[in-house]
Amino acid sequence: DADVTQTPRNRITKTGKRIMLECSQTKGHDRMYWYRQDPGLGLRLIYYSFDVKDINKGEISDGYSVSRQAQAKFSLSLESAIPNQTALYFCATSDRTGPGANVLTFGAGSRLTVL
């Protein structure tokens, strides 16, 4: 099994629908992240969490929310999806401190299409 598992891998939905992307990890890492990838824009950080009670906004958090249900689980929600949220979404994890806090382990990605 993968260290970082994302579900669903692909999702097509309609404008206005609520969508949840889930992420679970077996790395035992404290830090978890949600990124969005768009062609030509690289990876942009949506939200990140250092533990269950510590959640922080990234550079593009508007229109998104997250929940850290447990150390190993971090979900991303789009409360009312819009077409410009069509993108590839990645979950990632890292150690809490030290140089390892910068070393990210990524999931395989969740491709979301909003019609």
Added chain:
Amino acid sequence: AQSVTQPDIHITVSEGASLELRCNYSYGATPYLFWYVQSPGQGLQLLLKYFSGDTLVQGIKGFEAEFKRSQSSFNLRKPSVHWSDAAEYFCAVGSYNTDKLIFGTGTRLQVFP
């Protein structure tokens, strides 16, 4: 402002040719530097990292990168490219006291037989 620049959006090379992907950064603190690779349909995989010490670092799949502080660069190299190296490559910068990495916009590598 902190940033990472990958000036080449798309590079095409022939199989067996040498490769250099450019990465420049602007960062206030002593940087930690990374290269990640994303193969089609896959997540990002760490190729190599630089924290301190020897400025020439070796990674997986025969890749290496050199940190040049005076040029604020961390270019990725491979002496002989294989068709399986076709992918998108991302440079990233962080530091010991940062919450998050800053990624470049990526360079897509195409390899011709």
